[in-house]
Amino acid sequence: MEYTSPWRQFVENFTSRKSAVISLAVLFLIFVAAFVGPYFTLQDPYDLAQISILDSSLPPGSTDMAGNTFWLGTDDQGRDLLSAIIYGLRISLVVGVVSGLMAVVVGVGIGIIGAYFGGRIDSLIMRVVDLFLGFPSFLIALICLAVLGRGVEKVVLALVLSQWATFARIVRGVAVVEREKEYIDSARGLVLPRHRIIFGHLLPNCLPPLIVVATMNVAFSITLEASLSFLGVGLPITEPSLGLLIANGYEYILTGKYWLSFYPGIALLITVMSLNLVADHLRRVLNPRLET
Amino acid sequence: MLVFLIRRLLQSAVVLLVMSLVVFTGVFAIGNPVDSLINPEATEQQREKTISQLGLDKPLHEQYFIFLQNAVKGELGTSFVHNRPAIKLILERLPATLELTISALFIAILFGIPLGLAAGLNPDGLIGRTISSGSILFFSVPTFWAGLMLIMVFSVQLNWLPTTGRGETVDLWGFRTSLLTLDGLRHLILPAVNLGLYPLALIIRLTASGVQETMPLEFMKFARAKGLRKSRIISVHLMKNILIPIVTVIGLQFSVLLAFAVVTETIFAWPGMGRLIIESINLLDRPVIVAYLLVVVTVFMVVNILVDIVYSYLDPRIRIGSM
Numbered sequence: 304m305e306y307t308s309p310w311r312q313f314v315e316n317f318t319s320r321k322s323a324v325i326s327l328a329v330l331f332l333i334f335v336a337a338f339v340g341p342y343f344t345l346q347d348p349y350d351l352a353q354i355s356i357l358d359s360s361l362p363p364g365s366t367d368m369a370g371n372t373f374w375l376g377t378d379d380q381g382r383d384l385l386s387a388i389i390y391g392l393r394i395s396l397v398v399g400v401v402s403g404l405m406a407v408v409v410g411v412g413i414g415i416i417g418a419y420f421g422g423r424i425d426s427l428i429m430r431v432v433d434l435f436l437g438f439p440s441f442l443i444a445l446i447c448l449a450v451l452g453r454g455v456e457k458v459v460l461a462l463v464l465s466q467w468a469t470f471a472r473i474v475r476g477v478a479v480v481e482r483e484k485e486y487i488d489s490a491r492g493l494v495l496p497r498h499r500i501i502f503g504h505l506l507p508n509c510l511p512p513l514i515v516v517a518t519m520n521v522a523f524s525i526t527l528e529a530s531l532s533f534l535g536v537g538l539p540i541t542e543p544s545l546g547l548l549i550a551n552g553y554e555y556i557l558t559g560k561y562w563l564s565f566y567p568g569i570a571l572l573i574t575v576m577s578l579n580l581v582a583d584h585l586r587r588v589l590n591p592r593l594e595t
Numbered sequence: 596m597l598v599f600l601i602r603r604l605l606q607s608a609v610v611l612l613v614m615s616l617v618v619f620t621g622v623f624a625i626g627n628p629v630d631s632l633i634n635p636e637a638t639e640q641q642r643e644k645t646i647s648q649l650g651l652d653k654p655l656h657e658q659y660f661i662f663l664q665n666a667v668k669g670e671l672g673t674s675f676v677h678n679r680p681a682i683k684l685i686l687e688r689l690p691a692t693l694e695l696t697i698s699a700l701f702i703a704i705l706f707g708i709p710l711g712l713a714a715g716l717n718p719d720g721l722i723g724r725t726i727s728s729g730s731i732l733f734f735s736v737p738t739f740w741a742g743l744m745l746i747m748v749f750s751v752q753l754n755w756l757p758t759t760g761r762g763e764t765v766d767l768w769g770f771r772t773s774l775l776t777l778d779g780l781r782h783l784i785l786p787a788v789n790l791g792l793y794p795l796a797l798i799i800r801l802t803a804s805g806v807q808e809t810m811p812l813e814f815m816k817f818a819r820a821k822g823l824r825k826s827r828i829i830s831v832h833l834m835k836n837i838l839i840p841i842v843t844v845i846g847l848q849f850s851v852l853l854a855f856a857v858v859t860e861t862i863f864a865w866p867g868m869g870r871l872i873i874e875s876i877n878l879l880d881r882p883v884i885v886a887y888l889l890v891v892v893t894v895f896m897v898v899n900i901l902v903d904i905v906y907s908y909l910d911p912r913i914r915i916g917s918m
Contacts, residue, residue, distance in 0.1 A: 437895065442854040449876040449884060450621040526737045530858055533739045534873055549740055561747055568740035576735035
């Protein structure tokens with residue numbers, strides 16, 4: 304039998320389904336649009352010199368006097384909605400990815416330490432984890448923001464606090480099993496320093512389920528941030544993420560200006576959905592037995 | 596059973612106590628409510644008088660002990676804004692929120708289990724694939740945006756359903772409910788569907804994967820070999836075995852929905868406690884925030900105990916005494 308490296312096996316397995324490839328490609332395009340797009344948009348929607356009140360509330364596909372087309376229409380201040388969405392996407396992605404990954408790092412760090420040491424440290428950590436898991440993450444985030452107020456770093460903190468416990472729980476579950484295996488014994492036998500055993504040997508073997516859940520968690524963080532910002536307790540209006548764009552469109556929904564909240568929502572939906580689909584396929588490849 | 600209940604209630608009391616301490620300290624750190632309550636032109640004397648009336652001049656631990664003493668008597672402080680007992684404000688709005696949450700869960704169960712069964716029984720067929728991809732869509736769509744889209748389609752474009760409020764309500768055992776009037780039901784449909792989308796997707800996925808895991812097992816083969824009708828195999832042999840994770844998720848989802856009702860209530864102007872908490876956060880109405888949390892946590896714990904009791908009926912292997 305020919306030898307295929309695990310990485311290659313993984314890639315082959317993942318790409319064997321069309322929808323996996325498509326969702327990954329869409330996700331890639333979204334990131335490109337969010338991080339390269341702002342250099343190519345029609346205007347900087349937050350530079351007052353570039354927008355004109357004369358262009359306000361135009362429906363999608365309208366053209367202004369200079370011949371620029373507003374493909375997705377404009378808002379009440381004459382901002383090009385497509386440009387605003389691309390700028391908003393960047394903010395949503397940065398907040399979602401940063402807080403999603405920070406929650407993973409914090410949760411995994413705490414969980415794996417508990418699993419490795421066991422005993423009282425472990426049971427103390429798990430008590431705290433249980434306390435956090437007893438509440439829906441939306442509620443934890445809402446209360447954190449009620450206490451902290453609005454702001455980018457506050458939203459990130461609230462999202463991390465509301466989600467780290469999930470990762471601590473998952474990584475501990477895997478690590479407690481892995482800890483008993485022989486390679487850990489042999490690492491101990493080599494008298495390796497503790498941090499090397501934990502982070503160099505134990506952690507890599509707990510990774511597969513974590514990759515799946517971390518991907519889903521980024522999607523969830525983006526949704527949470529959008530919901531909180533929509534309610535007016537998340538990001539400040541100086542950081543107009545997709546959630547704030549939708550909130551702005553909410554005021555106009557009854558007057559039939561549907562595009563103001565419709566298109567930012569579609570952008571949000573495609574982002575979250577492609578992340579969830581990628582996570583779904585990762586789960587299929589990495590651990591077929593792990594189910595929601 | 597009794598021992599189990601007593602132990603669980605004691606545990607719950609401890610969690611409530613810890614929660615109240617954390618929340619009270621946290622909420623205490625929120626800006627100064629006096630700034631938003633007192634007329635900026637008030638004299639220094641008026642200011643001090645209000646502060647001492649609200650008990651804000653005492654040190655934190657003293658305020659907490661006063662709060663605890665009153666909490667035991669069932670009083671959670673007076674709302675700074677409404678000038679009424681906070682607990683009353685919350686409890687008045689609790690039925691509206693529960694009505695919304697339970698209706699949403701009901702919709703999710705009513706459609707989720709049959710759809711999940713259909714998807715799980717023929718996972719590679721057209722129906723199965725459509726249902727699975729539909730569930731990923733519902734899973735990903737942000738609740739608040741879905742709510743806006745529902746309003747846009749069914750209220751603005753089609754003009755079929757109203758967008759705000761509870762409509763006509765009637766008295767039922769001392770609570771007002773919109774479940775018993777046509778107008779109330781018309782008001783309830785959109786918010787309940789909105790809130791129900793996420794648990795619907797979750798129940799579909801869970802049921803489908805449960806069916807796929809259970810179908811190839813020996814006892815299912817045996818049931819078929821006995822020549823049992825397909826309907827009986829599904830409704831008795833299959834359902835009994837996949838219901839346990841579903842019941843767990845429904846229990847957990849109830850708490851999640853109670854929290855997410857904040858979003859739906861804001862969009863549909865549903866007069867529940869979720870809208871109240873957003874207003875209170877914006878106005879720094881501390882007693883209402885604390886009271887809301889304690890009420891919500893109490894509801895969670897009651898639901899969790901109920902879920903555990905339901906378990907023991909569904910799965911004879913689980914004995915309540917051993918929990």
